[in-house]
Amino acid sequence: MKVTIEQALRKVLADLGAADVTFVVERPGDMSHGDYAANAALVASKALGRPPRDIAESLKVKLEEAPIPGVATVTVAGPGFINITLERERFSDTLSLIASAGPEWGANDSWAGKRVVVEYTDPNPFKELHIGHLFTNAVGESIARLFMMNGANVKRVNYQGDVGLHVAHALYGMQQLGMTPTSNFGARELGRAYALGATTYKQDEVAAAAIRELNKRIYDRTDATINDLYDAGRRVSLTYFETIYTMVGTRFDEYFYESEAGPRGLELVHSHPDIFPESNGARIFKGEEHGLHTRVFQNHEGLPTYEAKELALAKMKEERLGIYDHSVISTSNEITEYFKVLKCAMGFIYPELAAKTEHLGHGTVRLATGKMSSRTGDVIPALDFINEVAEAALEKMIAVGAINPDRDTATQVAIAAIKFVTLHGSILQDSVFDKERALSFEGDSGPYLQYTHARIHSVMEKATAAGISPSTRNAPEAPYEVERLLGYFPEVIASALKDRAPHQVVTYLTELAGSFNSFYSSERIADKDDEYAPYKLALADAVRTTLKNGLWVLGIPAPEKM
């Protein structure tokens, strides 16, 4: 609809002699202004040398001579806005469309036929997966799903740092704590081992040398005892991560490890000595020549750094997943500056890969006490946190007399609460971790959206039992506010991807749910004697589908009973 209006306006603007001005058709801030508003007359004012309101009147006349299908009224308002309201029938049609589209409602084909690889989460085995990873996972997952809703064929990828100094820290700690490949240890013990190794490394020079030596053995795999301990730790860690991925609703298509990207990265560095010259025993990329800064790709011990590995990773993704059209790497914005250098270097080696690689930096989660650090053990483990929120959710469910006060539903509520607080604002911004907020299930929150969805489901069951079935045939004279909101959903999905802004979906769903709840409290839906009951039911169903699809994009489960 938006596009139709844009085209019509462009045409009439051209008739007036202002073909080139760029204007927008958007949802007005205030719904009483209409369904769409255009600033065409305001922006054309200068080009035409006429007052905006005057131009708007001319446009209105022209639009009335050749009406846009589906448009009921065109009015001029304020400083020269053109406000457009749609015909009653358009809203009924939207309800029918939603009913037939089902899970496809909101989708578009702007990325159809395109293959997109999205890399995110990227935890380090042997270290704790903490709430920061939960944040990056929520962002990456929603970006992946937004691409899917926009028609792309998406592959999810997780890149895990299974080698590197942090692993040597953990292994050293494991040895000190007497952990063996066969001893029964879990992720918690690994986290403790890492913290011990990391602090020792900083405080004790002799131990530090031993840890560096350990690091080399991890890379070259020449010591069978170390290999066994390493393999056991890696296995425990990866299994632990997998239980968390399942909880938050992520399924990766492919896993990449630094242990495999490392050697490949080194090859690249060595085969391009002109791009990575030697300096102080290391191999570097001189970013200054390109307005950036210098980064080390191979350190003086001959080991590849993150940069070299990431370089190889770009190619490895194509080898394993096939040629892709676009690659998104979502990480915290600490990496942003490095990535510019990396991408610049990639441009010399794999220009075609560099051109389609996008780094999406997002804010970091910090604690009230400051930055989280797994080195000092100052982190909130993801699993503990999810469980804690789930506990609180269960208590809440019992307190409010929920229909389904079970552990499984409580976990789904917890996931919703957590994802909502991480995605409800711009992903660029850092967020201070606010436990109280995540534990609050009232007001704008994930559970609020879930509750609204479940409530609709319940009402629909009652209506069906009363013999009412949804129909859009007999519509009330004026569309309800919630009904008018429904039609914007596809535009929100398109815009949220374009701006890489999942929060637009959150904002929209929250408004939709609020509007529905107002409708719900003022109108009875499942009333046999109401001639509009079938229509209201169709409307409720459409809201349910929209909430469900929107929640899906956010990676939030939508239980039918809660």
Place this chain on the structure above:
RNA sequence: GCCUCCAUAGUUAAAUGGAUAUAACUGCGGACUUCUAAGCCGUUAUUCUAGGUUCGAUUCCUGGUGGAGGCACCA
């Protein structure tokens, strides 16, 4: 010192250069013999600062202040 990002009610946020800056939380008040009260209705309060561009600036530009990240062998 240099580079990047950020700054909106008491708090967390929203607002492709547009109309009276929008919600939620908190506080206070209210409705209901009714489909899930995790709900609904009412009420107070906001664009860091100084300039500039513009018919119009929370949005763009410049300076300042404050915060985060980065500036060669961690990721």
